[in-house]
Amino acid sequence: MDFISILSIFVLACFVGYYVVWSVTPALHTPLMAVTNAISSVIIVGALIAAAAAGSASAKWLGLIAVALASVNIFGGFAVTARMLAMYKKKDR
């Protein structure tokens, strides 16, 4: 992918982000904060690249620590979101 494609994707993704976030119901703003936390840990991709590569031992260890930190966030973020969302119930009595 060339730079312009990436840029185009970014520009459109900003529009999507704008609309999709505004369409989140205010009652779920706390879960929104938790889940964006989880997905922003997609930088684990960069951490994995560093951790997987041969070449620099220090880079590898930094990468591994980053993998661990991002994993805390990913597992913790999705789990706490799931826990919160499970609490929202309709009246069924």
Added chain:
Amino acid sequence: MDFISILSIFVLACFVGYYVVWSVTPALHTPLMAVTNAISSVIIVGALIAAAAAGSASAKWLGLIAVALASVNIFGGFAVTARMLAMYKKKDR
């Protein structure tokens, strides 16, 4: 731009289209139909390529007719939309 970039742009553009159209106020649905008419004539780009190219005289003439048809739509579509939109006024009395 490679195929995957184009595909990514298309996928994101569909999300944008979905949200942007749903956010149009129902009172402006008629202008929406008119303006989408105008912008879908962006296929004039293809018509211009055909009309501009040397090589095939028949292709050139087909291109020129397409340019003319698309122009009807572009000018007519934007103008009629502008005319309609100018009519929507707030109470100012």
Added chain:
Amino acid sequence: MHEVSATPAWVLIAYLISGVCFILALRGLSSPSTSQRGNRLGMIGMAIAVGTTLAIHEIASIAEIVGAIAIGGAIGLVTAKRIQMTAMPQLVAAFHSLVGMAAVLVGAAAFLNPAAFGIVDAAGAILPVSRVEMGLGVAIGAITFSGSVIAFLKLNGNMSGAPILLPLRHVINLGTLVAILGLIAYFTQDQSPWIFWTVTALAFAIGFLLIIPIGGADMPVVVSMLNSYSGWAAAAMGFTLHNSAMIITGALVGSSGAILSYIMCRAMNRSFISVIAGGFGAVEGPAGGAAAIDRPYKRGSAEDAAFLMQQADKVIIVPGYGMAVAQAQHVLREMADLLKKEGVEVKYAIHPVAGRMPGHMNVLLAEANVPYDEVFELEDINSEFAQADVAFVIGANDVTNPAAKTDKSSPIYGMPVLDVEKARTVLFIKRSMGGAGYAGVDNELFYRDNTMMLLADAKKMVEEIVKALG
């Protein structure tokens, strides 16, 4: 060989900006106050797309191109200026047919001169993937063209609105569709002209066949659907030309058409499939309460109506298709002005499918200078009928029919309706007790105690009311 991929970066950015302008153009329509700026952005986006294209191609024939744009543009501008607002549904259909035809012509030009489009391989043959995109683009364009022509003729009254039901039509249509797809598949193997032209011809034919059995009143759904198709056709061409402006536009227009069709079908409580299958309105006569003609009803005069409204605190006007037919919007505004001068609160209630296209009533009221903050959507005003003294229903019918709420056997059952019957008095303008609305269903409200029928052409009746008020 694929020469478009060598396009300079600024060109790609220019097309991206053009696409973003189109997004912002539609975004502007989220409120009347931003809509005009949005429309100007749309024009800028188009100018950027056209300018960029002209700048990067060697042009053998600039004079002809300028001429073609000038001729087309002049026709477009004059049409846009002269057209009556009540004729908008036809105009949209007509413009549509032009997009369809332009797509067919571009496809044909690309077939005749593929090198100019950068879609040939080293041996000069058209790339297989481009053949598919081209075949689909031409087929969709042709269907859009002929379908829109029929829609135009039906909406404009040049052709009867009644559905024309050929025998065996589902079989014929299906066969044609299969043939088109089969030929496009075969086209990837064999680049012969006859395949291309047969696909085009069959697509033109199926456009006619598909739309002819659909009743005139269903045309708005069809027009929207064709709009959506033309968007996807533009997107397909965008894939061929690797052009982000076209792809973004295609996705926008495609979504717009699809969503408008969906909104209309939902508001009519009909499935999209049943609209497309056609035949609605073919069976005439009241479906709901039979023997309607004999029931007693109250008939009133313009003076009665004027008197009732003068005494009222709050009047809600409910316009419908009849107002558009009679072009009664201007005199209706006059009437509202007179009432407001007497201290009556006047509001307008718009049902999402009142009239014959989405937003139809809004645009007519705007034409008549009704401020848009006096005009309310169904959800926002429906609870207010209970506090209104008069519901003034002018040329609307189906959208007020309580059978939609109560009668499970009614074809409009489940469609949301305006609760006009909750007002103290309901005034109904229509020309006769016989004429039913679009859905062909009798309206039980006409015979209620708190209803007064004003039987006349909408414009004449309102003119008389204005006289009585003045």
Added chain:
Amino acid sequence: MHEVSATPAWVLIAYLISGVCFILALRGLSSPSTSQRGNRLGMIGMAIAVGTTLAIHEIASIAEIVGAIAIGGAIGLVTAKRIQMTAMPQLVAAFHSLVGMAAVLVGAAAFLNPAAFGIVDAAGAILPVSRVEMGLGVAIGAITFSGSVIAFLKLNGNMSGAPILLPLRHVINLGTLVAILGLIAYFTQDQSPWIFWTVTALAFAIGFLLIIPIGGADMPVVVSMLNSYSGWAAAAMGFTLHNSAMIITGALVGSSGAILSYIMCRAMNRSFISVIAGGFGAVEGPAGGAAAIDRPYKRGSAEDAAFLMQQADKVIIVPGYGMAVAQAQHVLREMADLLKKEGVEVKYAIHPVAGRMPGHMNVLLAEANVPYDEVFELEDINSEFAQADVAFVIGANDVTNPAAKTDKSSPIYGMPVLDVEKARTVLFIKRSMGGAGYAGVDNELFYRDNTMMLLADAKKMVEEIVKALG
């Protein structure tokens, strides 16, 4: 050299799908009924991104990687399970600091082993554009880390919430920011490690400096803002790695943080700049009506409150920060259940900035099993107070303050508020007449004739009301 551009197509598509999953995850949050499916899609998207990355790289150290994921994952899961709902603001801040630190580490690793990231030129030097992206990414990550740590400490009460105002802080901050940007610019010319590490160190420092002067109660806005930054940092890394999943995520998270900050600022009627400039809450004491303590007010007991509500037809509960502090949500639900059993209509009214983070009250009520269709947003319920017999305000204060509507000199003037005073009786639970709300403004409602103060800890008071009701 730029090895990522040779990535196979399926990988690019996989990352795109992962990005689309994230979009759908946020989209699911548009209603509670679709939200759980959305969250699962988010997990799937993350699994796709991780799986794809592992599949396409030669892995020298799979055991260590699995170990790191296992350790991190276990810590995350245990934390998520144990955390109390009232501690959500802190948790979000803590998670945030981790994202920031991870971004710094990835940036550092990329600096130490650029070849692995495919960002070196033929001579082995790091590409200039990548140096900028890397510098910005590390700087944003470091600011996010240290800022979030401070936010965590303030929210968790390990550090005083009071703003700490250093002298000359604006000058120091500006100088540091300029130094960071200058060094990043210089970095494109000179790849020396000292530049990279100095940028990192300065960014850590400025994170502390920027957040320390901001009051504890403004932390939610800050947390959202840092959230937004971390999104843009992810997007920057996506540009470096040409990874569409990261770019889409970055745009989503960036928008989310920015929009939530905006919503909070708007609902508090403060400008974003004034929040970031800090110092709010530094000046103590009532800003509005002075000499508040001496004014007469009515004080009631739990029995009085129980009696009043038993007699009522309609009670609207208005929860606020005090309910969260006291953890009174469960017993509050019990109270509502008892009232409902006696035939009283009970609803909950949520102000957009009640509590200390967006949606704070909703999540606490959901935890206490309050069905979400009994919980209403400000716009949907504000008109109902006039028909309510009792407005039961539990630990809320600013969000009910009519000064926002009437007193132009009040710091909260212009903020939308709940019209509790329109109810026949207002019951206010708080611990003392002295304690003001977050904005430090006195609330004139406490002294009205139709107000009864219930002075006690929210949980204790509601427990007593439950006893009196049962």
